[in-house]
Amino acid sequence: xxxxxxxxxxxxxDAAGLIAARRLAAAPPPGTEVIEADRPGATLIELxxxxxxxxxxxxxxxxxxxxxxxxxxxxxxxxxxIALVSSHDLGVVEALRLATVLGRAPARGRVLAxxxxxxxxxxxxxxxxxxxxxxxxxxxxxxxAEELRALTVESYAD
Amino acid sequence: MPSSKATSxxxxxxxxxxxxxxxxxxxxxxxxxxxxxxxxxxxxxxxFEALLRGRHAAEAxxxxxxxxxxxxxxxxxxxxxxxxxxxxxxxxxxxxxLRRLFYCGEWMESHALHIHMLAAPDFLGCESIVTLAExxxxxxERGLRLKQVGNAIIALxxxxxxxxxxxxxxxxxxxxxxxxxxxxxxxxxRAHDDAxxxxxxxxxxxxxxxxxxxxxxxxxHPSEYxxxxxxxxxxxxxxxxxxxxxxxxxxxxxxxxxxxxxKVKGRGPYFLGPLARMNLNFDRLGPEVAALARAxxxxxxxANPYTSIIVRAxxxxxxxxxxxxxxxxxxxxxxxxxxxxxxAGIGRAITEAPRGMLYQMYETDERGIIRxxxxxxxxxxxxxxxxxxxxxxxxxxxxRSQAEATRLCETAIRNYDPCISxxxxxxxLDIVER
Numbered sequence: 014x015x016x017x018x019x020x021x022x023x024x025x026x027d028a029a030g031l032i033a034a035r036r037l038a039a040a041p042p043p044g045t046e047v048i049e050a051d052r053p054g055a056t057l058i059e060l061x062x063x064x065x066x067x068x069x070x071x072x073x074x075x076x077x078x079x080x081x082x083x084x085x086x087x088x089x090x091x092x093x094x095i096a097l098v099s100s101h102d103l104g105v106v107e108a109l110r111l112a113t114v115l116g117r118a119p120a121r122g123r124v125l126a127x128x129x130x131x132x133x134x135x136x137x138x139x140x141x142x143x144x145x146x147x148x149x150x151x152x153x154x155x156x157x158a159e160e161l162r163a164l165t166v167e168s169y170a171d
Numbered sequence: 172m173p174s175s176k177a178t179s180x181x182x183x184x185x186x187x188x189x190x191x192x193x194x195x196x197x198x199x200x201x202x203x204x205x206x207x208x209x210x211x212x213x214x215x216x217x218x219f220e221a222l223l224r225g226r227h228a229a230e231a232x233x234x235x236x237x238x239x240x241x242x243x244x245x246x247x248x249x250x251x252x253x254x255x256x257x258x259x260x261x262x263x264x265x266x267x268x269l270r271r272l273f274y275c276g277e278w279m280e281s282h283a284l285h286i287h288m289l290a291a292p293d294f295l296g297c298e299s300i301v302t303l304a305e306x307x308x309x310x311x312e313r314g315l316r317l318k319q320v321g322n323a324i325i326a327l328x329x330x331x332x333x334x335x336x337x338x339x340x341x342x343x344x345x346x347x348x349x350x351x352x353x354x355x356x357x358x359x360x361r362a363h364d365d366a367x368x369x370x371x372x373x374x375x376x377x378x379x380x381x382x383x384x385x386x387x388x389x390x391x392h393p394s395e396y397x398x399x400x401x402x403x404x405x406x407x408x409x410x411x412x413x414x415x416x417x418x419x420x421x422x423x424x425x426x427x428x429x430x431x432x433x434k435v436k437g438r439g440p441y442f443l444g445p446l447a448r449m450n451l452n453f454d455r456l457g458p459e460v461a462a463l464a465r466a467x468x469x470x471x472x473x474a475n476p477y478t479s480i481i482v483r484a485x486x487x488x489x490x491x492x493x494x495x496x497x498x499x500x501x502x503x504x505x506x507x508x509x510x511x512x513x514x515a516g517i518g519r520a521i522t523e524a525p526r527g528m529l530y531q532m533y534e535t536d537e538r539g540i541i542r543x544x545x546x547x548x549x550x551x552x553x554x555x556x557x558x559x560x561x562x563x564x565x566x567x568x569x570x571r572s573q574a575e576a577t578r579l580c581e582t583a584i585r586n587y588d589p590c591i592s593x594x595x596x597x598x599x600l601d602i603v604e605r
Contacts, residue, residue, distance in 0.1 A: 023237055023334075024218070051334040054241065055284050059319055103288055107299060111288075114304040115312065136222065 079130030257518025276324025287314025342508030443527025513539025
């Protein structure tokens with residue numbers, strides 16, 4: 014099973030991951046479970062339990078134009094200078110590394126990170142971020158869900 | 172390195188990843204004396220106070236819960252109690268007990284996280300939880316188990332563990348079935364052993380021995396260890412009703428921070444959180460936890476902030492035992508919530524968030540529409556005390572390396588468990604020697 018986890022606080026651009034997850038939850042890709050995780054912190058480790066693969070969708074702050082979609086392998090994340098902004102309590106990277114040390118991380122996964130325009134709290138995400146989340150990230154998540162599902166089936170066949 | 176000449180030393184530290192908060196500490200030293208110290212944190216609740224205006228009272232518990240991903244129960248509880256007081260809502264005793272259970276879940280979740288993931292690495296010479304997990308895997312797994320049981324309580328009563336939505340004015344939107352509580356009860360029995368083991372583990376840590384002149388403030392209930400109810404008391408003589416909070420405490424703006432600083436009127440900073448609760452309510456812990464506390468060798472009241480990690484572990488045991496007691500005595504209430512009729516006025520409530528008293532005040536019109544809201548989180552109340560603590564620590568930092576000075580500051584700040592949303596990504600430490 015592939016778990017898609019949207020991460021973020023519900024306000025302003027930080028909501029990008031939640032916006033994408035909500036859209037995906039309305040029509041989940043086959044073989045996936047979609048979770049809107051708010052700011053899970055160390056609870057992310059529990060959310061990874063039992064998943065063959067995972068797609069994390071979060072907000073990022075790297076200085077790229079707002080709405081830019083970063084798409085990277087889950088296990089490239091700790092080596093990547095990308096700063097995920099919703100890394101409250103235990104950060105996403107730290108939670109992932111901890112899950113790996115404890116043998117609780119899935120074999121594979123992707124991180125889709127949406128570049129924010131502002132870190133200020135606001136009632137809504139700005140239009141560029143909202144569009145990237147609800148369209149580009151959703152499309153990309155559907156693509157990866159299919160790819161990861163194929164890989165998971167293959168590894169079972171081995 | 173400090174030099175004998177008049178030099179300026181600036182230390183930039185992108186650390187404090189384990190205290191959530193856009194924190195910055197600026198320290199200026201002249202002839203070995205601290206002449207200026209400013210600790211800055213970002214504080215988002217002001218945004219929520221504005222957001223709440225014009226909303227209906229019934230929406231407030233859910234909106235307030237969104238302030239913090241770690242202590243949403245506290246935000247829901249203070250909001251619900253404030254409106255219940257204002258609207259004269261009578262709470263069924265079973266609902267009252269369930270709310271206490273809800274809070275036990277949050278204390279467990281938050282304390283287990285803080286002890287194992289955030290604070291323990293400081294005392295065991297590990298740079299992070301990942302290093303600690305490599306060294307002490309069973310302890311870290313135990314911490315995650317404890318946290319998970321806390322989350323399960325929150326998920327049962329709140330509908331989900333992250334950003335729960337179950338509490339409302341008058342009670343809950345749904346109450347658990349006895350079978351659901353029975354499943355939880357089994358997990359709590361194991362959690363109890365884990366929590367006791369956790370106390371023994373942290374009691375063996377080599378904690379700094381630094382005693383400060385502190386005014387501790389916490390709620391105090393006539394018979395219970397405080398969570399949702401009680402008078403406000405302090406170690407220097409305050410004893411007031413929750414409604415009198417503003418008569419005893421004041422918030423004031425400081426130029427260097429967008430968070431308000433709080434102090435006891437006519438005095439100074441005060442200290443909130445587990446250590447304050449235990450110092451002021453040791454006689455409410457019950458015999459089991461009191462005996463465990465004595466066995467740690469610390470005598471309470473303790474004025475050493477570093478003992479906070481042990482107190483969190485003791486409160487973990489308390490919360491697990493209290494949760495089992497509540498489940499054992501549970502009889503479902505006749506209705507999940509009591510109805511309420513809005514009225515115009517002001518409602519106030521304080522409850523004990525994992526990191527200390529959380530005060531909320533709402534003014535409504537006769538339809539229950541919120542005209543003004545005030546939210547005073549524990550982290551902002553602790554901020555002046557954190558500065559006082561750092562000021563005491565500062566002279567000893569100058570002989571230290573940059574890395575060591577930062578570690579000492581982080582450890583001291585972490586004793587207060589500054590709240591996630593009330594704090595974020597790193598501390599920037601500037602030390603300037605003049």
